[in-house]
Amino acid sequence: MFTTFLRIIKFAGQSFARNIWLSVINITILVLTLLTINFLIIFNLLTTGAVDIIKDKVDVSVYFKENVADEQIQEVQSKILDSLYIDDVQYISPEQALKDFKAKHESDQDILQAVTELEREKEAVFLPSIRIKAQNISLYGDILKELKESQYSNLFEIDEAQFRDYATITEKINTISNRVEMVGYIVSLIFLIIAFMMVYNTIKVAIYTHQEEISIMKLVGATNNFIKSPFIVEIIFYNIIALLIVVILFYLSMSFVQPMLNKLFAGYSVSVLDYYNSKFLLIFLGQFIFTVLFSVSTSLMAMKKYLKI
Amino acid sequence: MINLSNVSKFYKPNVWALNKVSLNINPGEFVSIVGQSGTGKSTLAKILFAEEAPTEGKVEIGGWDITNIGLSEIPYLRRQIGFVFQDFRLLKRKNIYENISFAMETCGIDSEQINKVVPQILKIVGLQNKVDRYPHQLSGGEQQRTAIARALVHQPKLLIADEPTGNLDSINSREIIDLLLRINKLNTTIILVTHNRDVVNNLNKRVVTLDDGKIISDQKNGRYIL
Known part of the structure; x- marks a missing residue:
C-alpha cells in the first residue's frame, strides 16, 4: 500500500516535471485566484473596521433649554433610557461641556479668549445636554422621531447634524465597499473559470x-485508480505550491502594509495581520480545501472524457 | 483453460468479426490462430484480453466467466494473462530493465520482489547483458523479446501473442517462436495469432483457422491451409 502510494507520488512528480511550463501556468492561475479571494477578505475586514469606527463616533445630542430644571432633565434622561433602541445616555453638565470645549480648542487663542469673556460676564456659555448612542446606526431615525414626538420635546433642541454627516459617510463607504466586493467576486469568478479551463x-x-x-499500465494490469491517481496528485501538488506562494506573498506584503494600516486606524484595533494569525488554519486550510475540491473535480471531469480505461 | 461457446462480435454498421465461435484450449497447449487479415483473429485475442466484450456467447478463462467482466475486475484478469503485440509497445524513455520493472511497479509489487524477478526474466529471454539499452538501441527481435519479458512479469498461465513476428525478419521471427516454445515448455499456455505461413508450418502444433469470423478448421498438428 505504502509502496503504491510512493509510486503514485513519483509518477505525479515525473508528470509535473515533464510538463513544467504547463505546471507553472497552472500554479500562477491558482495563485491569482487565491490572491483575489484574500484581497476580498482583507478588503471586507478593512471596510468593516472603518464603518465600525465611524459608527462608534455617531451620536445624537439633546440640548436643554435655559430654564429647564435638573429634575426635568433627569426625568427626560430616564425616559430616553427606557427606549428599546438606546445603548447609552450620557449627561453632560454645562461645566463639563465647557471643559471639553476648552480642551478641544486649546490651540485656538481667539476662541478661548471669547469664552473667557463670556465667563467673566457670568453668561451661560453652554447648556446642559445629553448624548445618546443607539444600539445600531440604523435606529437613529426612530430615536429622532421618538424624541421629536415626545411630551418633553418643548424642553430641548436636537442636534442631529453630526449624525447626518456620519450617516452619509457610512452610507458612502457601504456603497463603495459593496461595489468593490462585487468587482472582487466577478474577478474571482473569472479566475475560477480560467483555473477550470487550465x-x-x-x-x-x-x-x-x-x-x-497508460496503455502499458492497462496492458499489464494496473488498476484504474492507480492509473488515475497520479493525475489527481499532480493537481494537488499545484494547489500546495500555489498556497505556499500565497502565504509567503501575504506575509511579505503585510510587513509593508500593516504599519501603514496601523497609522490609518490609529487608536482602533483593525489589524489584518492579527486577524490572519488568529484564523490562519481556518483561512488558508479553507482555501486549500476549496481549490483542491474544485481542481480535483475538474480533473475527474477531464479524465472521464479523455482517459479511456 | 479457455472455453468459448458461440462467441460472436458485431461491429456497426454491419460487420460480424466473429460469428458463433466455439473453442476449447487446454492448459499448457500451444495454439496458433491463423487466417487472412480481417477474419477476426485479433478480435478473438482482444475478447480473451477483455479489451472487447463479445456481442453474444460466453467466454471463460481458467473457470472465470469474463463475458461481462466488470471494469474493476479487468486489471486482475490481465495480471494472469501476458499479451505481446506486433509493434512491441515499449516505452522509449525507459531502458529494458525499466520497461520490465515499470509493469511490476504499476501493479504495486515491492521493489525487493522487482529486483529479484526482473533479472530472472531477462535471463529467460536472453537479454541479461543489455539491461541498460533503450528500445531504439535494440534490434526488432530484441525489442520483441523485451515485450515478452514484460508479459511474463506476473508469471501468467496464458500468453497471447498477436502477430509477434509481423515486424521481424525470418531469423528474428525464428528466435521469437523458439522463445515462445521455451515458455510453453514451462507450462504456460500460448495462443499465437498470426498469418505467417512458415511460422505455423514449422511449429507442428495445434492450428485453428478462421475465415470470415468462423472457425473453418481445428487441427491438432496442423498446417496453414489457406
Missing part, C-alpha cells in the same frame, strides 16, 4: 503525453 486542459495534455504509459 486544469481541464492540463489533464487533457497530461493524458495525451502519457498515452504510452
Whole structure:
C-alpha cells in the first residue's frame, strides 16, 4: 500500500516535471485566484473596521433649554433610557461641556479668549445636554422621531447634524465597499473559470503525453485508480505550491502594509495581520480545501472524457 | 483453460468479426490462430484480453466467466494473462530493465520482489547483458523479446501473442517462436495469432483457422491451409 502510494507520488512528480511550463501556468492561475479571494477578505475586514469606527463616533445630542430644571432633565434622561433602541445616555453638565470645549480648542487663542469673556460676564456659555448612542446606526431615525414626538420635546433642541454627516459617510463607504466586493467576486469568478479551463486542459495534455504509459499500465494490469491517481496528485501538488506562494506573498506584503494600516486606524484595533494569525488554519486550510475540491473535480471531469480505461 | 461457446462480435454498421465461435484450449497447449487479415483473429485475442466484450456467447478463462467482466475486475484478469503485440509497445524513455520493472511497479509489487524477478526474466529471454539499452538501441527481435519479458512479469498461465513476428525478419521471427516454445515448455499456455505461413508450418502444433469470423478448421498438428 505504502509502496503504491510512493509510486503514485513519483509518477505525479515525473508528470509535473515533464510538463513544467504547463505546471507553472497552472500554479500562477491558482495563485491569482487565491490572491483575489484574500484581497476580498482583507478588503471586507478593512471596510468593516472603518464603518465600525465611524459608527462608534455617531451620536445624537439633546440640548436643554435655559430654564429647564435638573429634575426635568433627569426625568427626560430616564425616559430616553427606557427606549428599546438606546445603548447609552450620557449627561453632560454645562461645566463639563465647557471643559471639553476648552480642551478641544486649546490651540485656538481667539476662541478661548471669547469664552473667557463670556465667563467673566457670568453668561451661560453652554447648556446642559445629553448624548445618546443607539444600539445600531440604523435606529437613529426612530430615536429622532421618538424624541421629536415626545411630551418633553418643548424642553430641548436636537442636534442631529453630526449624525447626518456620519450617516452619509457610512452610507458612502457601504456603497463603495459593496461595489468593490462585487468587482472582487466577478474577478474571482473569472479566475475560477480560467483555473477550470487550465486544469481541464492540463489533464487533457497530461493524458495525451502519457498515452504510452497508460496503455502499458492497462496492458499489464494496473488498476484504474492507480492509473488515475497520479493525475489527481499532480493537481494537488499545484494547489500546495500555489498556497505556499500565497502565504509567503501575504506575509511579505503585510510587513509593508500593516504599519501603514496601523497609522490609518490609529487608536482602533483593525489589524489584518492579527486577524490572519488568529484564523490562519481556518483561512488558508479553507482555501486549500476549496481549490483542491474544485481542481480535483475538474480533473475527474477531464479524465472521464479523455482517459479511456 | 479457455472455453468459448458461440462467441460472436458485431461491429456497426454491419460487420460480424466473429460469428458463433466455439473453442476449447487446454492448459499448457500451444495454439496458433491463423487466417487472412480481417477474419477476426485479433478480435478473438482482444475478447480473451477483455479489451472487447463479445456481442453474444460466453467466454471463460481458467473457470472465470469474463463475458461481462466488470471494469474493476479487468486489471486482475490481465495480471494472469501476458499479451505481446506486433509493434512491441515499449516505452522509449525507459531502458529494458525499466520497461520490465515499470509493469511490476504499476501493479504495486515491492521493489525487493522487482529486483529479484526482473533479472530472472531477462535471463529467460536472453537479454541479461543489455539491461541498460533503450528500445531504439535494440534490434526488432530484441525489442520483441523485451515485450515478452514484460508479459511474463506476473508469471501468467496464458500468453497471447498477436502477430509477434509481423515486424521481424525470418531469423528474428525464428528466435521469437523458439522463445515462445521455451515458455510453453514451462507450462504456460500460448495462443499465437498470426498469418505467417512458415511460422505455423514449422511449429507442428495445434492450428485453428478462421475465415470470415468462423472457425473453418481445428487441427491438432496442423498446417496453414489457406
